[in-house]
Amino acid sequence: MQKQFLIGIQLSAVAAFLVMSVCGAAGQKLSASRPEAPVNLAAEPFALENVRLLDGPFRDAMQRDAAYLLSLDPDRLLHNFRVTAGLPSSAEPLDGWENPDCELRGHSVGHYLSACALMYASTGDDALKKRAEYLVAELAKCQDALPSQGYNKGFLSAYPESLFDRVDQRKDVWAPYYTLHKIMAGLLDVHQHCGNRQALEVLERMSAWLQFRVGRLSHAQMQAALSTEHGGMNEVLANLYSVTGNPEDLKLAQSFNHESVFAPLAAGQDRLNGLHANTQIPKITGAARQYELDGDPRMRQIAEFFWDRVALHRSYVIGGDSDKEHFFPVEKFSAHLSPETAETCNTYNMLKLTRHLFGWEPSAKFMDFYERGLYNQILASQDPDSGMMTYFIPLQSGRFKTYSTPTQSFWCCVGTGMENHAKYGDTIYFHGSNSLYVNLFIPSQVAWPQRGLTLRQETSFPEAPSSRLLVQCASNTPLIMKIRYPSWADRMDVRVNGKQQKITGRPGSYVDIDRAWHNGDRVEVSLPMRLRVELLPGSTNFVAFLYGPVVLAGELGTGDLPGNGQQTRDQLDFAKLPVPSSPSLHGTPSEVLARVKPAKAGPLAFRIRSTKTSPEVSLAPFYRISHERYAVYWELQPGHQ
Numbered sequence: 001m002q003k004q005f006l007i008g009i010q011l012s013a014v015a016a017f018l019v020m021s022v023c024g025a026a027g028q029k030l031s032a033s034r035p036e037a038p039v040n041l042a043a044e045p046f047a048l049e050n051v052r053l054l055d056g057p058f059r060d061a062m063q064r065d066a067a068y069l070l071s072l073d074p075d076r077l078l079h080n081f082r083v084t085a086g087l088p089s090s091a092e093p094l095d096g097w098e099n100p101d102c103e104l105r106g107h108s109v110g111h112y113l114s115a116c117a118l119m120y121a122s123t124g125d126d127a128l129k130k131r132a133e134y135l136v137a138e139l140a141k142c143q144d145a146l147p148s149q150g151y152n153k154g155f156l157s158a159y160p161e162s163l164f165d166r167v168d169q170r171k172d173v174w175a176p177y178y179t180l181h182k183i184m185a186g187l188l189d190v191h192q193h194c195g196n197r198q199a200l201e202v203l204e205r206m207s208a209w210l211q212f213r214v215g216r217l218s219h220a221q222m223q224a225a226l227s228t229e230h231g232g233m234n235e236v237l238a239n240l241y242s243v244t245g246n247p248e249d250l251k252l253a254q255s256f257n258h259e260s261v262f263a264p265l266a267a268g269q270d271r272l273n274g275l276h277a278n279t280q281i282p283k284i285t286g287a288a289r290q291y292e293l294d295g296d297p298r299m300r301q302i303a304e305f306f307w308d309r310v311a312l313h314r315s316y317v318i319g320g321d322s323d324k325e326h327f328f329p330v331e332k333f334s335a336h337l338s339p340e341t342a343e344t345c346n347t348y349n350m351l352k353l354t355r356h357l358f359g360w361e362p363s364a365k366f367m368d369f370y371e372r373g374l375y376n377q378i379l380a381s382q383d384p385d386s387g388m389m390t391y392f393i394p395l396q397s398g399r400f401k402t403y404s405t406p407t408q409s410f411w412c413c414v415g416t417g418m419e420n421h422a423k424y425g426d427t428i429y430f431h432g433s434n435s436l437y438v439n440l441f442i443p444s445q446v447a448w449p450q451r452g453l454t455l456r457q458e459t460s461f462p463e464a465p466s467s468r469l470l471v472q473c474a475s476n477t478p479l480i481m482k483i484r485y486p487s488w489a490d491r492m493d494v495r496v497n498g499k500q501q502k503i504t505g506r507p508g509s510y511v512d513i514d515r516a517w518h519n520g521d522r523v524e525v526s527l528p529m530r531l532r533v534e535l536l537p538g539s540t541n542f543v544a545f546l547y548g549p550v551v552l553a554g555e556l557g558t559g560d561l562p563g564n565g566q567q568t569r570d571q572l573d574f575a576k577l578p579v580p581s582s583p584s585l586h587g588t589p590s591e592v593l594a595r596v597k598p599a600k601a602g603p604l605a606f607r608i609r610s611t612k613t614s615p616e617v618s619l620a621p622f623y624r625i626s627h628e629r630y631a632v633y634w635e636l637q638p639g640h641q
Contacts, residue, residue, distance in 0.1 A: 035245045038295035043362040043430040043437055045355065046446055048121035048193065051425030054443035056460070057623070058424040061379060064387035065421035066119050069112070070127060071406065077112060078138050080105045080158035085142040086149045095408040096569055103174035104412075106158030106183060109135065111415030113186025117193040118422035132190045136199045139187075143202055154209030156183065156202065164213065167228050168221065174229075177256075180206075181231035181282070182415065188239055200243070207240060207249055214255055226258040229279045232349075234286030238293055253290060258283055265302040270309045273329050277322035278412070281310070281349035288356040300360070307357055311350060311369045317534050317544040317551055317632065318380070318622065319373025320347045320393055331538040337633055339575040342393040347377045348416040355427055358439075362430065364508050367439045368487045368549075370427060374440070375462070376551040378420050380623035381413075383565065389417030391571035397582040397631040398556060400566060400574075408569045429455070435480040437510070441467045441527070453477060453517070462529070462550050462621075463603035469523040477517045482510040483525060488548050493526035531596055531606070533589045541636045543589050545596060545606075545619060552606060552619040554631035556582060566627065580629065583614045586637045 053059040075091040080100055082089040097104045116132040119125065143156040151161045157180065166173040184203055191199040214222060237253035240246075261280055264271040272280070284306045291299035313330050315321045320342025322328075328336050351373055358366040380401075381390040388403040391413045404414045429446045430437040436448065441461035447454045452474050459467035469481075485492050487508035494501040494511055505511050513523065529548030536542035545552040562574055585592050585608070592608075599605040599618060610616040622632060 034242060035293065037242075037293055039292045039360070041292070041359040043359050043432050043435075045359075045426055046429050046431060046448070048118060048423060048425055050447045050449070051122070051428060052445045053122070053425055054445060054456075054458070056443040057379060058442055060384070061382050061421045062119070062122065062424055064382065064384070065115070065418065066123065066125065066128065068387045068406070069115055069119060069418060069422075070131065072112065074131060074135055074138075076407070077109050078135065078142075081109070081139060081142045081156075084149070084158055084160065085145040087142060087145055094410060096405075096410040097412070097414075098410040103159060103163060103176070104179055107179040107412070108182075108410045108415050109139075109158070110179070110182025110184070110186035111418050113183075113199075114189040115418035115422045117186070117189040118419060121193040122422055122425055129194050132194055133196055133198075136187065136190055136196055136202065139183075140198055140202050143205060152209055152212065154205040154207075154212075156206055156209075167225050168217065170224060170227075175231070177228065177230035177233050179231075181233045181236055184240070185232070185236045188236060188243070192243070203240060204244065204246075207237065207246075207252065210237075211248055211252055214252065222255055223259055226256065227260075229276065230256060230258075230283075232282030232286050235282060235289050236286075238286060238289040242289075242293055250290075250293065253286065256283075257287065257290075262287065262302050265305050266298050268301075268305055270305075270313075272309065272314070272327040275327050276325055277327050278325065278343055278345045278349060280306075280327075281346060281353065285349060285353045285356065288353060292356070292359075303353065304357060307350075307353055311354070313537065315350075315369075315537075316342055316395055317372075317536075317546070318342060318376035318393060318395075319350070319369065320344070320377045321350070322346055333537045334539045334542055337396045337536075337542070339394040339396055339399055340392045340572070341395040342377060344377065344381045344390050344393065344413040344420075345416045347373045348413075348420055351378070351427075358427075358430065362432075362437060362482075362510070364484050364487065364510060367427075367484050368508065371440055371486070371549050374424075374427075375549055376622055380625075381417060382421060383567075384624075384626055386565055386567065388565075388567055389414050392575075394575075395632050396579065397554075397633060397635070398579040398629050400561060400629045401626060402571060402574050403565065403567045404571075405567045405569055409571070411571055413571075428457075432480075434478070435482050438469065438481065438483045440484075441525075451477065451479065453479070461527075462548055465527045465529045465548065467525045467527075469525070471517050471519065471521040471523075473517055473519055475518045478515070479517055481513045481517075481523065483513070483523070485509050485511050486527065486549065488529070488532075488546070489527045490530060491528060495524045497522060498524075531593060533593050535589065536633055542633045543592065543636060544633050545593075547604060547606070547621075550604060551622040551632060552604075553622040553625050554583070554608070554634070555618045555620055555625065556580070556629040556631055558628045561627065561629070582631050582634075583608075583617055584637050585614070585634050586611070586639045589636065592634070592636060 076094050079089045079091040079093050093100050098108050116128045120128040146155050147153050163176040187199040187203040190196045234253045234256040237249050241249035284303050287299040288303040323336035324340045354366050354370045383403045390401050391411050428440045428442050428444050441459050443459050445456040454472040456470040485505050489507050533543040595609045599607045604621050606619040608617045
């Protein structure tokens, strides 16, 4: 989202579930009367408070992220807000996109609020709740002080209100509404996950200010203003409406629907080429949320068609999309393997959208995509040494991952990165009225208090192709357990208390186990994985290797890597560095695949056998590769080796 485009944390499982279930209920009581939703979801996620990660790579990433959140000085985060409000601040300003001269300053505070709230919900760590509540209280002071500086009542930002005037006047400006969306979403998350009433009060005053500001514009003026990147304003306002029941909030959300983008999608037309990718995705999630709240079928059509075109036609093998932040013609993927592919924010937002569509239609195709993006981009986007985040995931062979610095970067993908690793529990399980969906094979435990049931998933997937589900409940609890049968699996074996179950479904579906469950029941799932190649979309000679859902990348060594753990202030600092030549592969996709063999280095370790003209290359899960050069896509040369 660059300016030139204008545009020890986990509680014990039982205690945590009891505590957080009470807190979640308390948080709901703080909200105003909620509107009746006209759309009955076929499946709903469990509250984050009711899911706990167990030991594994996702919990490790969550703990690194929590440590980073607590390492940040809240007064440095608040500095620009206080200065704008005329309040004293002795804190040292942050740098990068939070620099006092940056027109996007303040966006990270919104992400930070969301991340702290999500992490508190995911772990029960009270230090994160206290951090979020401190920021909310201080932001409220800024909001109260801003009218004395000549700003309209309810305004809250780290930059002057005049930036919004520049949007209305179609003058050069970065993205003030984008930043406002992050702040509003952060406040709403703190209200909903931490039960903080003050966060909702600040947010409602911001909504009233928005109604005053937007209400002065004609429809044509508003649509022109939406040409400037505005994030998910239509989503956060729809979410606010779901809490307050105030119809003005829903009307305000609808005023941010960008018709020049929505109209073609509603007509089933893909006119995405050349558009700034992540400017569009949050708008579509807003359309999806509005459909859930007002039942407008046009909003559903927009969301479903967009998802299909991006997830299934415009995505790389890791689940990410775009080059240099823009959508490009689907037949030209081979020209778009660059240092600036797959902006991490895009995948963050595509996974948010995917969860909505799954709720309407619980299809395995949505979770197949979700799993792909989660393992191969989101988990892969965090530096396992420092906990820092990627902006782009370069897919040009021979490149490496570039990471943010702790206090000098604050890119958009640092903000979404803070959130990514705080909410890994939000999609592992969904539920219907009498069904429990096991979507992802991640070590975790979910409590369903309304049914008196807890399900514990013990697995080392994907290192081992299996998972064990342990049921805790009162005796004779009828329930349909729906276990995803991934599209990458040739077969699936399910046993209940040691007895093999008949599998009638096919890959890309769900296996139903409909029975009365008893305390201590166990379900053992086997998902044999195999090696395969996947062609780059629109090409016949670029391939990637996968094992089950896991993308395998070639380990190309550490030669000429920059220092400081590949951390940098600017996300493009290393993009123009020369790229060493990469090993070539000769033959057809099937011939090349035949040369890939298991290695002795451990689970998920493979090697491409050496030939007369190329050395042996080790392959490892892309999410494990951090401080070396790699190859995700391989260009195949004609002939044999």
